Amino acid sequence: MIVLFTDFGTTGPYVGQMKSVLCQRAPSTPVIDLMHDAPAFDPQAAAYLLAAMVAEFPSESVFLCVVDPGVGSQRKPMMARIDSRWFVGPDNGLFDAVVQHALDQTGIEWWEITWRPERLSASFHGRDLFAPVAAMLANGEAPPGRAVDVPLDRIREWPGDLEKIIYIDHFGNAMTGVRASRFDSRQKVIVGGQYLCRASTFSDVPAGQGFWYENSNGLVELAVNQGRADEFFQLNVGDAISFQAR
Amino acid sequence: MIVLFTDFGTTGPYVGQMKSVLCQRAPSTPVIDLMHDAPAFDPQAAAYLLAAMVAEFPSESVFLCVVDPGVGSQRKPMMARIDSRWFVGPDNGLFDAVVQHALDQTGIEWWEITWRPERLSASFHGRDLFAPVAAMLANGEAPPGRAVDVPLDRIREWPGDLEKIIYIDHFGNAMTGVRASRFDSRQKVIVGGQYLCRASTFSDVPAGQGFWYENSNGLVELAVNQGRADEFFQLNVGDAISFQAR
Amino acid sequence: MIVLFTDFGTTGPYVGQMKSVLCQRAPSTPVIDLMHDAPAFDPQAAAYLLAAMVAEFPSESVFLCVVDPGVGSQRKPMMARIDSRWFVGPDNGLFDAVVQHALDQTGIEWWEITWRPERLSASFHGRDLFAPVAAMLANGEAPPGRAVDVPLDRIREWPGDLEKIIYIDHFGNAMTGVRASRFDSRQKVIVGGQYLCRASTFSDVPAGQGFWYENSNGLVELAVNQGRADEFFQLNVGDAISFQAR
Numbered sequence: 213m214i215v216l217f218t219d220f221g222t223t224g225p226y227v228g229q230m231k232s233v234l235c236q237r238a239p240s241t242p243v244i245d246l247m248h249d250a251p252a253f254d255p256q257a258a259a260y261l262l263a264a265m266v267a268e269f270p271s272e273s274v275f276l277c278v279v280d281p282g283v284g285s286q287r288k289p290m291m292a293r294i295d296s297r298w299f300v301g302p303d304n305g306l307f308d309a310v311v312q313h314a315l316d317q318t319g320i321e322w323w324e325i326t327w328r329p330e331r332l333s334a335s336f337h338g339r340d341l342f343a344p345v346a347a348m349l350a351n352g353e354a355p356p357g358r359a360v361d362v363p364l365d366r367i368r369e370w371p372g373d374l375e376k377i378i379y380i381d382h383f384g385n386a387m388t389g390v391r392a393s394r395f396d397s398r399q400k401v402i403v404g405g406q407y408l409c410r411a412s413t414f415s416d417v418p419a420g421q422g423f424w425y426e427n428s429n430g431l432v433e434l435a436v437n438q439g440r441a442d443e444f445f446q447l448n449v450g451d452a453i454s455f456q457a458r
Numbered sequence: 459m460i461v462l463f464t465d466f467g468t469t470g471p472y473v474g475q476m477k478s479v480l481c482q483r484a485p486s487t488p489v490i491d492l493m494h495d496a497p498a499f500d501p502q503a504a505a506y507l508l509a510a511m512v513a514e515f516p517s518e519s520v521f522l523c524v525v526d527p528g529v530g531s532q533r534k535p536m537m538a539r540i541d542s543r544w545f546v547g548p549d550n551g552l553f554d555a556v557v558q559h560a561l562d563q564t565g566i567e568w569w570e571i572t573w574r575p576e577r578l579s580a581s582f583h584g585r586d587l588f589a590p591v592a593a594m595l596a597n598g599e600a601p602p603g604r605a606v607d608v609p610l611d612r613i614r615e616w617p618g619d620l621e622k623i624i625y626i627d628h629f630g631n632a633m634t635g636v637r638a639s640r641f642d643s644r645q646k647v648i649v650g651g652q653y654l655c656r657a658s659t660f661s662d663v664p665a666g667q668g669f670w671y672e673n674s675n676g677l678v679e680l681a682v683n684q685g686r687a688d689e690f691f692q693l694n695v696g697d698a699i700s701f702q703a704r
Numbered sequence: 705m706i707v708l709f710t711d712f713g714t715t716g717p718y719v720g721q722m723k724s725v726l727c728q729r730a731p732s733t734p735v736i737d738l739m740h741d742a743p744a745f746d747p748q749a750a751a752y753l754l755a756a757m758v759a760e761f762p763s764e765s766v767f768l769c770v771v772d773p774g775v776g777s778q779r780k781p782m783m784a785r786i787d788s789r790w791f792v793g794p795d796n797g798l799f800d801a802v803v804q805h806a807l808d809q810t811g812i813e814w815w816e817i818t819w820r821p822e823r824l825s826a827s828f829h830g831r832d833l834f835a836p837v838a839a840m841l842a843n844g845e846a847p848p849g850r851a852v853d854v855p856l857d858r859i860r861e862w863p864g865d866l867e868k869i870i871y872i873d874h875f876g877n878a879m880t881g882v883r884a885s886r887f888d889s890r891q892k893v894i895v896g897g898q899y900l901c902r903a904s905t906f907s908d909v910p911a912g913q914g915f916w917y918e919n920s921n922g923l924v925e926l927a928v929n930q931g932r933a934d935e936f937f938q939l940n941v942g943d944a945i946s947f948q949a950r
Contacts, residue, residue, distance in 0.1 A: 213481060215474075221874030222468045222714045225757060225921075228707075228738040235705060235734050236762060242481050246474035252875070253930060265471060270482060281930065285907035334905035336920030382467030383498070413580035415531035428582030429471075438499060438527065459727060461720075468714045488727050492720040511717060516728060628713030629744070659826035661777035674828030675717075684745060684773065 214243045214350050215269055217262055218278040218338065219252040226336070230276075230343045237347035241274075250379075251449050253281045255304045256370070257378040260389035263309035264429040271296035276346040277306055278338040289325040289341055291355050292362075298349045300325075300342050308367045309374075309389075320362050327356035377403075377434075377451045384440025386447045387433050392426035400424075400456040401432060404445060407456065408434060460489045460596050461515055463508055464524040464584065465498040472582070476522075476589045483593035487520075496625075497695050499527045501550045502616070503624040506635035509555035510675040517542035522592040523552055524584040535571040535587055537601050538608075544595045546571075546588050554613045555620075555635075566608050573602035623649075623680075623697045630686025632693045633679050638672035646670075646702040647678060650691060653702065654680060706735045706842050707761055709754055710770040710830065711744040718828070722768075722835045729839035733766075742871075743941050745773045747796045748862070749870040752881030755801035756921040763788035768838040769798055770830040781817040781833055783847050784854075790841045792817075792834050800859040801866075801881075812854050819848035869895075869926075869943045876932025878939045879925050884918035892916075892948040893924060896937060899948065900926060 214234055220226040227248055234243055246265065251257040258279040266275065280287075280302040290303035294314050299307045303324070311320060325345055332340050348356055374389025381387070388401075400407040401424045411423040419438040422445060427433035434441045434453075441447060460480055466472040473494055480489055492511065497503040504525040512521065526533075526548040536549035540560050545553045549570070557566060571591055578586045594602055620635025627633070634647075646653040647670045657669040665684040668691060673679035680687045680699075687693060706726055712718040719740055726735055738757065743749040750771040758767065772779075772794040782795035786806050791799045795816070803812060817837055824832050840848055866881025873879070880893075892899040893916045903915040911930040914937060919925035926933045926945075933939060 223741040224873040225739045228736050229760065232736050232761060235736060242485070244474050244478050244481060247471045249469040268475065269478060282907055283905065333920040334917070339920065381470040413529065415528055425580070428579040428585065490720050490724050490727060493717045495715040514721065515724060627716040659775065661774055671826070674825040674831065
């Protein structure tokens, strides 16, 4: 399975052009569009979002991930193998939270991609470089690159959980980079000076009331029953949250 | 064929996560995204929209439908078999218009889903419960539940056609829940105090003029040639329409 | 491979209904969503956009293209074979730029579609007429129509490159209908009285600065590093651009 995680948006030709390459090079591998609205220009928020979702995918899945504000610059293209899954994309921190949350931290492998296509556009490495490499890995070929050390110093600079809003969904719910299992269910979340109690799910609170809950990916999420939390609490991606002391 | 009909939107990870489950559990069954912008929080409007579209899908298709404002509440998960097709989703009326329009009303079967996954999130039954059940049905397994009576009393409370706007599309056209075959082509539609004549299609009227026509799903639809009916007539989902007497 | 290029948008049931037909009639052919937000009501802008993208698809690909403001009018449905690829859609100029850019201009074939389905809706030829024909061609059947002359007189009226903005993407970048290879890299683009220099890619200029570059499809594209060119330069599809004399 090849899993796409990008900030390309659902409009435009970019996703289709990338899928055309995958279809030509790995025709028997199914492709899943996990997200195409990952936080643009924000590899850190995208990293914590991705890390919350990888566990449900089978081993040998290939994650083709492009949140790449530095395309065309000196950032390196990379591959990694983490907990029996493959990751392909820019070496800008996008996979660092996956490493932090990995079950098997000692078995992680990291490569710089040294393979280059005949034609490499300056702005669309997703189609020209990362998609062919993802297809090679899905086909069982050896990683077309050079093994390098896992960048542990960079990875350790990031927190285990990110106390920020990392994504606002179609319904106006605000995901944070904090795993709900880390907190006591009686602790309130503080955001913009307001205190939110925990509920199990939407129907546990009256219509129009705000709350936090453990979302389906295990993250702390801020929501309003039958309302939009982003508008109700004036929330944006990047806003800091905190937890009331126990 | 598994057919997806949800209000998840085209952004976010929800559709992809559901498809990942389908791909793992029913890898040889094609999946069609019919709609992911069904009217949110409005199972009745969604029900009439769905009912207008099922006939063109082959027998044994499995409709995986999630418009589910009551997720996590006491509403039951269900399966039904109607006119040789399968339906899986919340038992909140979403399939009631399909029942009303069924060719074979005596052969309908209805089940409460009693199967439960190892991990059932409070908020995402589409991924955790309905998708695995849809995969089982697509694989030819027996419905994993308990046969119950078709809720005919509830179903009969709803009209055969819904004289409301049930969907506004990308072009600004407004679909109603009324089958065009029920009306005389000389009858005008009344909406917001305005009277619209029927046309066969867009190019039958001058640019900028409003009209109603039988859309490609057999429903009465309000439109403006090369314009947006929603803006021109100030239309919203839920607005009532009526027909001028013959 | 069947490649979809439409103005249907990513919402609503239209794309799904068309794919259901393809899945039933050509079940073993992969389907790629190239674009569903081609410029609506503007077959000329759509034509230059399509022409820039066909070369990367394999021979025998079938392009199913619907930008069709005249659906239901007298415009004819057509098929063409250009450079070993198939094209199906309305005969409104949508494929004329593909013809202009063809490598083998003498080998082009053109047909009027004479096949008709049992049920042809007035407004949705994409589902009822063009999708079945695309499936027939993908299955290797003979073109179900009548060979006609290539409309060279109409095609020659259009310029080789279109000095207009033809598409604004998710990031706010503005594509033009001009192939970058036609211009000197020192020439500035003039748009709305402003002069833009060329850069290789985004990271070549400071954040917030505008420039033009050769995009991944070989077209001149106007952009702002880490900003939105459409807002920064007040750009809309259809706006004229020009090039400073050498």
